[in-house]
Amino acid sequence: MNPSLDDHVAAFCLDIVRDAAAGWEHERRYPVEAMAAAGESGLTGLMVPIEQGGRGLGLLPTCGVVEAIAAEDMGFAFALKVHANFTGSIATAGTDAQREQYLDDLLSGRLIGAFLLTEPGVGSDATAVATSVRRDGSDWIIDGEKAWITNGEAAGLLKVFAQTDPSRGWRGIAAFLVETDTEGVERLPGYHMLGGHSSGAAGIRFNGVRVPESALIHPPEEAFKGAMKGINIARAGVAAMSCGMMRSSLEHAAASVLKREAFGGTIGDLQGVQWMLADAATDLEASRLLMREAAELFDRGDDAMIACAHAKKFATRAATKAISDCMQVMGARGFRIDDGHPVARHLAGARMAQWLDGATEIQNVVIARDLLKRAGGG
Numbered sequence: 001m002n003p004s005l006d007d008h009v010a011a012f013c014l015d016i017v018r019d020a021a022a023g024w025e026h027e028r029r030y031p032v033e034a035m036a037a038a039g040e041s042g043l044t045g046l047m048v049p050i051e052q053g054g055r056g057l058g059l060l061p062t063c064g065v066v067e068a069i070a071a072e073d074m075g076f077a078f079a080l081k082v083h084a085n086f087t088g089s090i091a092t093a094g095t096d097a098q099r100e101q102y103l104d105d106l107l108s109g110r111l112i113g114a115f116l117l118t119e120p121g122v123g124s125d126a127t128a129v130a131t132s133v134r135r136d137g138s139d140w141i142i143d144g145e146k147a148w149i150t151n152g153e154a155a156g157l158l159k160v161f162a163q164t165d166p167s168r169g170w171r172g173i174a175a176f177l178v179e180t181d182t183e184g185v186e187r188l189p190g191y192h193m194l195g196g197h198s199s200g201a202a203g204i205r206f207n208g209v210r211v212p213e214s215a216l217i218h219p220p221e222e223a224f225k226g227a228m229k230g231i232n233i234a235r236a237g238v239a240a241m242s243c244g245m246m247r248s249s250l251e252h253a254a255a256s257v258l259k260r261e262a263f264g265g266t267i268g269d270l271q272g273v274q275w276m277l278a279d280a281a282t283d284l285e286a287s288r289l290l291m292r293e294a295a296e297l298f299d300r301g302d303d304a305m306i307a308c309a310h311a312k313k314f315a316t317r318a319a320t321k322a323i324s325d326c327m328q329v330m331g332a333r334g335f336r337i338d339d340g341h342p343v344a345r346h347l348a349g350a351r352m353a354q355w356l357d358g359a360t361e362i363q364n365v366v367i368a369r370d371l372l373k374r375a376g377g378g
Contacts, residue, residue: 005061009068012041021073021198022337025345028192030153030200031076032112038080039109047088047233052099053107054091059233060295063240070241071248072342074349075198078356081237082150085230086113086159090177093226094217098177102157114155116146116204117227126227126358127170131206133162140176140216142184142209152202153190156180160206161227164220175218175226176211184209195348228305232298234357235308239291239315242353245346246284246322252341253277253326253334260331273329280322287315306370313363319350 016037024031038044046062048054057065062084070077087106090098090113105111122128131144142162149155158178165172180187188203218226254277257268267273294307323346327334330343337344354360 005055005065006068008041009043009065012038012043013068013072016041017069017072017076021076021342021345024073024076024198025195025337028190028197030079030151030190031198032154034076034198035080035083035112035154036109038083039107043080044084044109045087045091045107046084048084048091048103048107052091052103054088058295058299059236060292060299063236063291063295066237067240067244067247070244070349073198074241074245074346074352075196077241077244078196078238079151079199081234081241082115083109083113085233085237086115086157089159089217089226089230094177095214097214098217102177106157111157112151112155113157113159114149114151115227115230116149116158116160118146118148120145120147120203126231127173127224129161129163129173131160131162133164133174133176136210139210139212142176142178142206142211145203145205147203148191149202149204151200152187152204153200155200158185158204159217161223168220170224171221173223173227174216174220175223176215177217178206178209178211178215180204182209182211193348194351195345196352199352231357232294232304232308235312235363236291236294236298236304238353238356239287239294239308239311242315242319242350243284243287243291245349245353246280246287246319249323249326249343249346250277250280250284252343253280253329256330256333256341267329267331276325276329280325283318283322287311287318290314306367309358309363309366312357313360313367316350316353317360319353320347323347323350 016034045054046057046065050056066077066081090103106113117126119130133140133142160176160178161173163172164174184207186205190202257273258266260267290311294304294311297304297307327343333339334343
């Protein structure tokens with residue numbers, strides 16, 4: 001981030017997120033007011049071109065923003081990143097009419113967006129779209145159910161991926177913009193989870209939902225490709241958020257061990273404690289380098305799929321161990337969620353990160369396929 005943006009984001013974190021995040025988790029609620037504040041701060045259009053009212057950032061500085069916010073709260077950082085990605089997709093891939101209708105409200109945070117790709121029972125298999133869409137005169141009719149929708153509790157505009165022709169596989173998938181107050185849209189209760197309630201994760205069901213032709217944003221053959229591009233952006237972002245949680249946990253753990261007295265000194269004097277923190281710090285630096293490489297490749301217009309998979313896989317696994325170790329050296333205090341530190345929330349966030357935008361095992365599939373393809377001369 002440049003210095004002015006860095007200061008701006010730091011102020012947003014201090015004023016809006018830091019003191020409120022523990023309450024969001026305790027109350028298991030989605031912070032609509034924080035998304036509105038993000039709109040007022042210009043953080044909802046991070047990758048939207050400047051001429052369309054956004055900040056016009058590349059992926060690397062965008063990752064810097066979400067890293068800083070995740071250091072305070074992973075759930076909200078992810079919710080904001082999803083909304084910002086959604087807003088960017090309307091700005092760059094929407095029709096003139098769609099931009100005219102929705103972009104200003106998305107940028108202001110008055111309208112919250114959500115992507116609907118994942119479905120119950122199929123997890124990370126993005127091609128297994130059973131939600132169907134069929135022609136009915138000049139309209140389309142959508143039936144089906146989506147799961148694990150970030151911002152699902154409060155989103156007013158949905159990008160719904162639906163299958164037009166099951167025999168065509170991923171090539172039959174199209175995407176539609178659907179307002180949540182459309183007849184037949186059923187918002188399901190938000191999930192009760194180990195953590196991350198500020199992400200607003202929920203399911204949505206479609207019962208014969210009728211939308212006009214103008215709701216189509218990605219036709220068949222283009223929708224799935226667009227989804228995969230968006231997932232690369234999201235994977236780099238999740239790696240950045242993992243870095244933010246690791247950094248925050250290290251800072252709190254280091255401060256804690258210097259204050260705790262034991263065995264004639266402080267906990268921080270013990271070599272075993274020092275080495276646990278040193279290993280966590282090394283994993284943080286490695287995660288940042290992988291994230292930076294992936295984001296820089298993307299920003300240059302190169303193929304970043306494998307780099308994003310490496311970054312997301314490594315950073316989320318590293319964060320889970322590093323944050324757990326930070327909690328360990330803090331003693332029982334590290335386990336508390338009411339003691340003025342976010343380490344326990346970060347541990348839940350790190351576990352959540354291992355499933356977001358493709359589980360760790362999916363990253364292994366992506367990486368291994370590329371490795372074997374190159375080994376075979378493909």
